[in-house]
Amino acid sequence: MIIGVLNQKGGVGKTTIAINLAATYAKSGLRVLLVDADPQGSALQWSAARDAEPLFPVIGMAKPSLHRDLPDIAKDYQVVIIDGAPRVNELGRAAILASDLVLIPVQPSPYDIWAAADTVSLIQEAQQFKPDLKCAFVINRKIANTAIGRDVGDALAQFEHVPVLNATLHQRVIYAESAGQGLAVIEAEPNSEAAREIAALSKALTSTNEKKAA
Template sequence: MIIGVLNQKGGVGKTTIATNLAAVIAKAGYRVLLVDADPQGSSMAWSSVREAEPLFPVISMAKPTLHRDLPEIAADYDVVIVDGAPRVNDLGRAAILASDIVLMPVQPSPYDVWASADTVQLVKEAQQFKENIKPVFVVNRKIVNTAIGRDVRNALSQFDFPILPVEICQRVGFAESASQGLAVIETDPKSDAAQEISQLAAQLVDMKAKPKTKKERKAA
């Protein structure tokens, strides 16, 4: 399974979600690969400051041939997470075409909702070539104890793409863990942040299923 974390708007928290999602899935026993498809290299930078033993490999593939190059590499893994690039259409299209699920984080602001139209259009174009791409929104960086998350859900409904039930809130734990190249499930596994990311993982991956053997991955 390849999950692309994508939005054409920058600063929506793609890398935070990608790194933390990969950590949760890896902790569950799955063989995970994180692909940094953003020329800015945020996931690679996160990985480079890590001193602890890595939970999963991180590679850089910020190129428009990603959709052709990645499937062969992905065959060795149960789940591949792609940290996509903003504002670069060729790279965005390639990441979408490479993905089975396109996870689109959206912050609860009208600017982010308006900007989502560009990503939605790219996904719809990609679906003309790959019909089984599954696009989903997730509300990210919601301010705790506010109704603005509900408001953004109403606004996103215009795009006719599913909106995941879980909402990822703005929490300092994400920044604190990232500064060490860690995920919140490592620094504080009982925190609200870790619980939210774990819920997100469960909505994307069957966490109760037994991870595939290498032979099963090759046959998939």
């Protein structure tokens, strides 16, 4: 399973989600690879900041040939997570084409919802060449008990063929604190709400991919 975490808008939490998904899958016993396809190299920087033994390898592949180069590498892993680049269409297209499933993080913000159209457009373009490609929204950094936090799912309903996952990630300090130590939340606070949220997201993605395969 190759999961691309992508959004053409920057600052939506792609790297945080990619790292924590990879760690959760690795902790469950799967062979996991994290691909940093963003020229900023945030996932690589996170890996470099880490003192603990790595849970999974992180490699940099921020290049338009990603979809051609990755399959030979991916065959040695059960789960591959791609941390995609914002605003760079040729890199975004390559990451989408390399994926089995594209996860689109969206924050409860009008700007994020408006920008989601660009990412959905790229995915629909890729589906012309890869009809089995699946995609889904995940609401990230949701703030509980706010009107926009409640309404973001309804706003995303305009994208009729892109489901919004029930697994939602909330605004939590532990995501930033663990990243600063080169850790995932499942390592820093394994019993936290954040760890449970990521676990729920990983199960939702596995279920979505299994439905695709069926």
